[in-house]
Amino acid sequence: MTAGAPRTDAERGRVLRAVLREHAVPSAALRAEGLIDEIPELAALARTPQDPSWHPEGDVLVHSLWAADLAAEHAMQTDAAPGDRERLVLAALWHDIGKPDTTRRRDGRITSYGHAERGSEIVRALGRRLGLPGALTRAVGEITATHMAHASVTGEPSARAVRRLRDRLHGAGTSLEDWAVVVRCDGLARGVAARPDASVPWLRAARRLEERRGAGSS
Template identity: 75%
Template sequence: MTAASARTDRERGEQLRAILRGTGVPSQRLRDDGLIEEIPELAALARTPQDPMWHPEGDVLVHSLWAADLAAQHADETMPPPPQDARELLVLAALWHDIGKPETTQRRNGRITSYGHAERGAEIAVALGRRLGLPVPLVRAASAIIATHMAHVSVAGRPSPKAVKRLRDRLRAAGTSLEDWAVVVRCDGDARGAAARPDASIPWLRVAATLPPLLES
């Protein structure tokens, strides 16, 4: 038994947090530290295929690690020096945004689908965060982003002010923001490589800018 495999879940959680909050490329540090193999929910991502039309980059793990790296890059480049809490949330939400796909992926008429993966992913994130001993506020915020990271798919064109306000308020109640959500949505899209599309969060942010400002509680 290796020293890594002998770690407890709490110790794995502490190491995960160190990677999320620290410097460097998260995907490389996760691989080097053996955390992907030690956390079953992450290991399962490598066994979960994606429709090559929408995800030519590869399986769910390839996509999720790429998204996490992009989120870390965003934090490091736009918030110098990046607040550790902000970097931790963005990278965790990006890393786990598709964690529900292993349980929801199916082949339908020759295509690969994962309907409901966002909602299921949020549930898995809560349970996994509890098992790893991650801070409750961090897990609550990340799970809210995970649950809603596909919200833009159900809206064609410009979202309504009501839809944007509903999403903004839900995220705020969970301790995060529409801006954090937008970063994860952007990273999710960019981590599709050749299938990347224009940033789906931009219309939502534009509408949000027209809403009355949030009152500080």
């Protein structure tokens, strides 16, 4: 980042999009470009602690940048198109953006109840302010809103739950597969507390739905 007049929000949005689409390690590029300091919603993540039993890796910014890097790695490995890569990396970066507003200390624990829903609201407002495409903002907002859906289910999700989530994501211009990438990156970006991929049962159930539909139409 070069010194000079402060960038406008629209300029920040353009730089952010270039990082999302082009850089192999988004976390390093975001820091180099100064975007973390220039976008208050990102700066707030560094001031937001997490329960160390769930997130020993550190604050919300550490976790979110790690998740974004993992999403970029996935996009490279799968040769994702630039627009698909942009959506995945941004959703991973912003998936916990609601935590600064919802993080509380309760009975000696750090909680962030409702952060997914609040995060979706922030994503939509921030996307508009930065001049991001509406389709991108809607998709990332919906992934953010639903990235904890798996936590409400023990074991295998019902066909109804999977269908509802799949249709909700599709209606926002994204997919269960995109959601699964963000859920996977969220679980991995925790260091020694990394969790098994919570998206697997949902993708498995979605495949069964497709198989049944195919059998019914044959």
